[in-house]
Amino acid sequence: MFDLMSQDKVQELHFSSNGPLKAIIALHNLRQGPALGGCRFIRYQNETQAIDDAIRLAKGMSYKAALAGVPQGGGKSVIMMPEGDFDRAELFSLFGKFINSLNGSYITAMDSGTSVSDMDIIRRQTPFVASSSNIGDPSPTTAKGIVLGLAEAVEQAFNQSVQGLTVAIQGLGHVGMVLAESLHQQGAKIIVCDVDEQKVDYAVKHFDAKAVSVNEIYSQQCDVFSPCGLGLSINDNTIKQLKCKVIAGCANNQLAHDGLGQQLHDLGILYTPDYVINSGGLIYASSNFRGLSLDKIDHQVLKLKDTLNKIFILSKQKNIPTQVIADEMAEHVLYGNDTTMQEAI
Ligand code: NAD
Numbered sequence: 001m002f003d004l005m006s007q008d009k010v011q012e013l014h015f016s017s018n019g020p021l022k023a024i025i026a027l028h029n030l031r032q033g034p035a036l037g038g039c040r041f042i043r044y045q046n047e048t049q050a051i052d053d054a055i056r057l058a059k060g061m062s063y064k065a066a067l068a069g070v071p072q073g074g075g076k077s078v079i080m081m082p083e084g085d086f087d088r089a090e091l092f093s094l095f096g097k098f099i100n101s102l103n104g105s106y107i108t109a110m111d112s113g114t115s116v117s118d119m120d121i122i123r124r125q126t127p128f129v130a131s132s133s134n135i136g137d138p139s140p141t142t143a144k145g146i147v148l149g150l151a152e153a154v155e156q157a158f159n160q161s162v163q164g165l166t167v168a169i170q171g172l173g174h175v176g177m178v179l180a181e182s183l184h185q186q187g188a189k190i191i192v193c194d195v196d197e198q199k200v201d202y203a204v205k206h207f208d209a210k211a212v213s214v215n216e217i218y219s220q221q222c223d224v225f226s227p228c229g230l231g232l233s234i235n236d237n238t239i240k241q242l243k244c245k246v247i248a249g250c251a252n253n254q255l256a257h258d259g260l261g262q263q264l265h266d267l268g269i270l271y272t273p274d275y276v277i278n279s280g281g282l283i284y285a286s287s288n289f290r291g292l293s294l295d296k297i298d299h300q301v302l303k304l305k306d307t308l309n310k311i312f313i314l315s316k317q318k319n320i321p322t323q324v325i326a327d328e329m330a331e332h333v334l335y336g337n338d339t340t341m342q343e344a345i
Pocket of ligand 1: 138139140142170171172173174175176193194195196199214228229230231250251252278279281282
């Protein structure tokens with residue numbers, strides 16, 4: 001276990017086995033402040049899988065928080081969904097007590113399998129919750145960051161605004177639909193797909209979008225490809241189909257493996273690191289938890305543009321992929337061990 005922790009530089013792992021609750025809280029890095037990250041409630045095949053997931057996700061949150069400029073560390077919790085019947089309210093109440101026992105070093109939020117009502121149950125046991133019903137949906141703030149970050153990437157790649165360019169959007173959910181509307185208003189042409197036909201119809205009707213199937217979206221002739229559905233959208237199969245010059249979208253973990261970053265770089269496709277462009281949601285959750293006003297949140301989201309600009313410039317200067325630069329910048333904040341990054345941040 002300690003080897004696993006030191007390999008990924010995880011500072012703390014906490015376990016709770018209490019009635020129906022089997023939960024793990026991974027605190028990856030607390031240098032910037034208390035760890036903030038969602039609670040995943042899914043079925044795991046075994047404990048090892050659950051621990052690996054908690055560690056991987058907590059590490060991702062550390063990197064995201066480091067570049068979002070929020071005073072939070074990276075953490076994540078996973079609850080192993082019990083087999084058979086269980087009392088959901090009891091389970092999340094016990095989980096709230098578990099969080100409270102950590103005295104604020106971990107702040108939870110929603111993730112796959114958890115809902116606002118689960119968060120409200122947790123909130124009755126502990127104040128360390130950043131997405132209960134009184135805090136609201138972070139998606140509009142994430143969408144603001146995506147609109148800004150996409151514009152920054154376009155400026156870098158084409159030296160112009162999005163007006164007249166074609167953007168292919170994969171997934172018209174809480175973020176993708178807002179992006180579609182904004183791009184339409186800015187004079188971009190949009191191509192869309194979603195597994196939900198109603199959402200596609202809405203975009204066609206209101207934003208003059210061209211609809212394609214979920215398999216056709218990758219091979220569209222476009223300037224920007226925007227993954228806003230599920231993760232791992234760029235993989236060994238889909239990368240061969242891309243005809244864009246920029247990738248900029250909100251989905252988490254867009255690259256199926258690290259080697260794809262180098263391949264995109266070699267192909268001359270500007271990849272906007274996912275955890276930087278989609279950090280608006282984290283900024284919203286952190287700022288709300290700390291009681292900051294909406295204009296302070298917007299101001300912080302605006303800074304995401306500058307961070308991306310630095311990443312794009314350094315990537316060009318050093319001729320290395322953007323996501324490698326982003327990781328190096330984040331590691332500098334987390335560990336302060338790369339002096340070449342000092343100036344960049
Ligand atoms: P959402 O669930 O509202 O939307 C996802 C959309 O993708 C849905 O409309 C769904 O039907 C569609 N979809 C699913 N599979 C698809 C496929 N194969 N092809 C095309 N469309 C498909 O989610 P969201 O809140 O808009 O977030 C989208 C992504 O961004 C997720 O990966 C999420 O983890 C990530 N993200 C979201 C936020 C946020 O604040 N909402 C913050 C950071 C990251």
